[in-house]
Amino acid sequence: MHYITEPMAIEERSMEIIAPYLAELNLTPEEVKVFSRIIHAAGDPEYSKIIEIHKDAIRAGCAALESGCDIFCDVEMVRTGINKRRLADNGGTVHCLIGDEKVASTAKELGITRSMVAMRTFGERLHGSIVAIGNAPTALFEVLNLMKETTIRPALIIGVPVGFVGASESKDFLAETSPVPYITVRGNKGGSPIAAAVTNALLYMHRR
Amino acid sequence: MHYITEPMAIEERSMEIIAPYLAELNLTPEEVKVFSRIIHAAGDPEYSKIIEIHKDAIRAGCAALESGCDIFCDVEMVRTGINKRRLADNGGTVHCLIGDEKVASTAKELGITRSMVAMRTFGERLHGSIVAIGNAPTALFEVLNLMKETTIRPALIIGVPVGFVGASESKDFLAETSPVPYITVRGNKGGSPIAAAVTNALLYMHRR
Numbered sequence: 001m002h003y004i005t006e007p008m009a010i011e012e013r014s015m016e017i018i019a020p021y022l023a024e025l026n027l028t029p030e031e032v033k034v035f036s037r038i039i040h041a042a043g044d045p046e047y048s049k050i051i052e053i054h055k056d057a058i059r060a061g062c063a064a065l066e067s068g069c070d071i072f073c074d075v076e077m078v079r080t081g082i083n084k085r086r087l088a089d090n091g092g093t094v095h096c097l098i099g100d101e102k103v104a105s106t107a108k109e110l111g112i113t114r115s116m117v118a119m120r121t122f123g124e125r126l127h128g129s130i131v132a133i134g135n136a137p138t139a140l141f142e143v144l145n146l147m148k149e150t151t152i153r154p155a156l157i158i159g160v161p162v163g164f165v166g167a168s169e170s171k172d173f174l175a176e177t178s179p180v181p182y183i184t185v186r187g188n189k190g191g192s193p194i195a196a197a198v199t200n201a202l203l204y205m206h207r208r
Numbered sequence: 209m210h211y212i213t214e215p216m217a218i219e220e221r222s223m224e225i226i227a228p229y230l231a232e233l234n235l236t237p238e239e240v241k242v243f244s245r246i247i248h249a250a251g252d253p254e255y256s257k258i259i260e261i262h263k264d265a266i267r268a269g270c271a272a273l274e275s276g277c278d279i280f281c282d283v284e285m286v287r288t289g290i291n292k293r294r295l296a297d298n299g300g301t302v303h304c305l306i307g308d309e310k311v312a313s314t315a316k317e318l319g320i321t322r323s324m325v326a327m328r329t330f331g332e333r334l335h336g337s338i339v340a341i342g343n344a345p346t347a348l349f350e351v352l353n354l355m356k357e358t359t360i361r362p363a364l365i366i367g368v369p370v371g372f373v374g375a376s377e378s379k380d381f382l383a384e385t386s387p388v389p390y391i392t393v394r395g396n397k398g399g400s401p402i403a404a405a406v407t408n409a410l411l412y413m414h415r416r
Contacts, residue, residue: 003374005320005346010373017372043370043396044252077400080288112213138213162251162401164225165218166211188251191401192285193370 014040021045030058034183034201041197042189050186057156057181061202064130064155068092071199072122072154073132074115074139074161081196082132086203097121115139124152130202132158134195137166140174147179157182158198160190222248229253238266242391242409249405250397258394265364265389269410272338272363276300279407280330280362281340282323282347282369289404290340294411305329323347332360338410340366342403345374348382355387365390366406368398 004010018036027035031053038047068091073079079096087094097103097118107114115136119126126143131154133140140159146152159174159182161167171184183198212218226244235243239261246255276299281287287304295302305311305326315322323344327334334351339362341348348367354360367382367390369375379392391406 003345003349003377005324007315007321010321010346013373014371040371041399043372043375043398077285077288077404080285081400107215113215113218116213137211138218141211163222163248164251165221167251169211190251191249191399192289193399193401196285 018045021048028058030205033205034058034198037197037201038185038194041193042191044189047185047189047194050189051183052175052186053183054178054181057183058202058205060181061130061156061158061183062205064128065090065092065202067128069129069155070095070125071130071132072096072119072126073134073195074098074118075135075192077192078132078134078195078199081192082199083203086200095122095125113138116142119143119146126154127152129154130156130158130199132195132199133161134190134192135161137161137163137170140170141166144170144173144177148177153180156180158195159184160194160198162188162190162194164188226253229256236266238413241413242266242406245405245409246393246402249401250399252397255393255397255402258397259391260383260394261391262386262389265391266410266413268389269338269364269366269391270413272336273298273300273410275336277337277363278303278333279338279340280304280327280334281342281403282306282326283343283400285400286340286342286403286407289400290407291411294408303330303333321346324350327351327354334362335360337362338364338366338407340403340407341369342398342400343369345369345371345378348378349374352378352381352385356385361388364388366403367392368402368406370396370398370402372396 018039022035039045070092071094073096075098079094082094098114103114103117107117116138119139119142140161168187174182226247230243278300279302281304283306284304287302290302306322311322311325315325324346327347327350376395382390
């Protein structure tokens with residue numbers, strides 16, 4: 001059976017196949033890159049209908065990356081998917097506390113999710129950073145609550161938690177109340193590869 | 209805003225929401241668990257129409273896990289998503305060579321993907337194991353070719369690569385030619401969370 005085995009050819013062909021799905025959406029070239037990487041990561045053109053990019057999101061995300069900001073994520077799969085070498089070129093690091101023992105014991109004690117405790121533990125370090133949430137609606141709610149209660153302001157929130165319990169609501173809440181730019185996908189879909197795809201699209205974009 | 213913050217309640221409620229999508233599919237209780245975890249991981253009930261479980265797959269996968277088999281995967285995100293603690297209870301380990309330097313240099317030299325080289329490097333170690341492919345169609349093709357050319361036989365192939373170039377074809381090829389049991393999703397969808405979800409469903413199932 002014949003199939004393409006040359007990595008760059010695979011990526012180029014993939015972007016060609018995705019392009020027609022975006023043709024009538026009136027996207028900027030930068031938005032096309034974000035949309036394409038998401039659809040590529042999910043194998044699902046339906047994402048073109050649910051992606052929502054705040055008007056200042058790409059500019060804010062790229063500026064933060066250029067200044068060497070860190071990235072804070074909810075689960076290890078998001079950290080794994082992010083191109084950490086490219087991020088390190090600017091001095092940035094990816095942080096995740098979901099596996100932290102102290103976070104786990106606090107969460108158990110309080111009867112809440114570990115990702116909520118993790119976000120609260122990051123606290124002021126989130127200021128000026130990029131927050132990338134690919135799994136837990138509770139993590140996204142927590143960051144939004146934190147912004148209500150404090151002056152902590154991430155540069156950008158990539159909020160794409162997945163699932164049937166709270167995910168859709170958390171993303172609506174993000175779009176309706178966030179005082180900072182955001183990138184999201186509405187509804188139940190989302191996930192770690194989507195969070196990583198958006199982050200990497202920005203990482204590949206910002207290089208002058 | 210009110211939302212559920214208690215981890216077990218979130219999971220239970222999620223499975224309740226997914227159940228109606230599976231009601232008319234005539235699934236065994238074990239198949240329901242695999243279907244549910246996939247749909248949960250993707251936030252996408254459409255998966256119920258494309259999941260395909262070979263009749264011996266769940267039994268073969270659980271038996272292999274009980275005997276302490278290793279798991280070989282194509283990308284780090286799959287390894288990250290698998291419950292390695294649960295796997296280790298039986299003596300199993302997850303292996304991934306996508307970041308291996310020798311694999312990278314060989315792939316560059318040959319002009320093929322790193323995941324192809326990685327699968328070939330695993331070679332005989334794949335015999336009796338579980339292969340979990342969540343990203344690269346070329347990795348799945350390579351394992352199928354390896355089975356044609358040799359007597360290497362994994363116990364189970366979880367083949368759910370994602371994307372528009374080769375993914376669908378690789379999964380058709382799996383279903384049509386695999387001499388060993390498999391679990392797949394047809395079409396372009398798939399991905400690391402899907403591969404991890406299937407693996408974890410088996411890990412949580414086999415415990416007697």
